Amino acid sequence: MRIIPAGEPVLSSLLKRCLPAVLLAGCAATNPPPPPDFTAYVVVGEYGAAVARVLIDAPTCPAIVLNQRSQPMTLRAPAETIPLRSTPFAPADSKPAAFPLLTCEASLPAGVTSASVLGRALPLPKAEPRRIVVIGDTGCRLQKSSNGWQACNDREQYPFATVAAQAAAWKPDLVIHVGDYHYRENACPEGNAGCAGSPWGYGWDAWDEDFFAPGARLLEAAPWVMARGNHENCLRGGQGYWRFLDPRPLLKGRDCNAAADDDAGNYSDPYAIPIGQDTQLLVLDTANTTWKGLKPGDTGYARYRDLYRKVDALSQRAPNNIGISHHPLLGMGADRKADGGIVLLPGDAGLQASFGSVNPLLFPPTIQAMLSGHIHLWQQLSFSSAHPSQFVSGFAGTSEDIVPLPERLPADKPPAPGAVVEHFSSWVDGFGFMTMERRGPQQWEVLVHDRHGQIRNRCQLDGRHSQCAVAQVK
Incomplete structure (x- = not known):
């Protein structure tokens, strides 16, 4: 103007x-x-089916233009304010989730060569994506707990917008988000300049500030695979996850709007996405597991046993599979004890118990690697035992885990029972993103980039085994 x-x-x-x-x-x-302001992006789901989504404050959904032909979009979710439901916090620290805009969608059939909404072009999926960005744990932590106030107003301390722009500049064919998009759960305390004025709660304003606005460049660059994290379970950001991100139809009772429906809303079936050369991605919903463990009789124990069986069936459709789950079963975290000592934390106990009760090796044999987040760092593990490689890419924006990991993991502290670590690499207390570029049917070059796009580590994934040039990124 x-x-x-x-x-x-x-x-x-x-x-x-x-x-x-x-x-x-x-x-x-x-x-x-001018046309109204809106958010547009493309989500890839079951069998590679792509869905265009538009979030817009308008009376009706706009049209989408596919191959120069206009057609209406479908209303996925109306504008509404959902009554306050139970959250992890007291009612005084919670509020109803307000979504004052429409969520619209339209399928992108195979063979579509162009798609646009209100003059804005949408990225289209490729049958064989070769360049993949992997990010996770992107939101800014505002949580009424110890160390819960990240400086969201400081791009150095909350750099997701920078990370997203650099990842977009790498020109990916596909983006994988391994979960935890939403972190602005409680109001910033008075007098805290680092987060003053930030929206909070589970409605659109917090989702926009935490994910859609800072991630805009990357949303424009390529279609996305949207895995679900624990921050998107029904107690937390589940309403927004089902409304905005999941690729499947939005069903009443599986929308996290009513606590009585949480047994349905907290779990969903896995799905497979073909990516060429006899390879597929397997996307797992692990949002409601717990590091405290699960046992027979627990709802989650039975649900995740069922999840394993369905993943196993999907994995048999292709000789090469790359799994995506927010929680790493084969990752390693660290915490500091009261006396200053460091304790190593193995992979998710809930999934290890439920998956392990079906298969002690935790994963079907055709899964060559798992991509995860949840731990706020970058990490790679390869095993001499019959386990897939594990990559953790949870370092794109949320306040980092800073307790150091050893250069070599002790043999008596495996990330999972029976897992024998062959190669281990990590980067603690650094923001960035991971990329994967195909080099063959089972071969990928994996690069670790810092927030400015500089390469900090180079890894090779060949079958189930992986190895990196640097053991510890400094």
């Missing part, structure tokens, strides 16, 4: 802008109102 200089008559300024285009026709003829 042009700002009229002080002292210049408003009418004179308007005439100068309008008359050269059309004499006496009025500015409306040459300056139609």
Whole structure:
């Protein structure tokens, strides 16, 4: 918009802008109102089916133009404010989730060569994506707990927008988010300049500030695979996850709107996405597991045993599989004890118990690697035992885990029972993103980039085994 200089008559300024285009026709003829602001992106789901999504404050859904032909979009979710439901916090620290905009969607059939909404082009999926960005744990932590106030207003301390822009500049064919998009759960305390003015809660304003606005460049760059994290279970950001991110139809009772439906809303079936060369991605919903462990009789124990069996069946459709689960079963975290000592934390106990009760090796044999987040760092593990490689890419924006990991993991502290670590690499307390570029049917080059796009580590994945050039990124 042009700002009229002080002292210049408003009418004179308007005439100068309008008359050269059309004499006496009025500015409306040459300056139609701009389209409403909106968010648009593409999600890839079961069997590689792609869905265009548009989030817009408008009376009705806009049209989508596919191969120069216009057609209506379907309303996925209306604008509404959902009554306050139970959250992890007291009612005084919670509020109803307000979604004052429509969620619209349209399928992108195979063979579509162009797609746009309101003049904005949408990225289209490739049958064989070769360049893949992997990110996770992207939101800014505002949580009424110890160390819960990240400086969301400081791009150095909350750099997701920078990370997303650099990842987009790498020109990916596909983006994989391994979960935990939403972190702004509680109001910033008075007097805290680092997060002053931030939206909070589980409605659109917090989702926009935490994910859609800072991730805009990357959402425009390529289609996304949207895995689900524990921050998107029904007690937390599940309403937004089902409304905005899951690729499947939104079903009443599986939307996390009512706590009575949480046994349905907290779990969903896995799905497979073919990515060429006899390879597929397997996307697992592990949002409601617990590091405290699960046992027979627990709802989650039975649900995740069923999840394993369905993953096993899907994995038999292709000789090569790369799994995606927010929680790493084969990762290693660390915490500091009261006396200052460091304790190593193995992979997720809930999934290890439930998956392990079906298969002691935890994963079907055709899974060559698992991509995860949850631990706020980057990590790679390869095993001499019959386990897939594990990559953890949870370092894209959320406040980092800073307790150091050893350069070599002790043999008596495996990440999972029976897992024998062959190669281990990590980067603690650094923000960035991971990329995977195909080099063969079972071969990928895996690069670790910092927030500015500089390469900090180089790894090779060949079958189930992986190895990196640097054991510890400094």
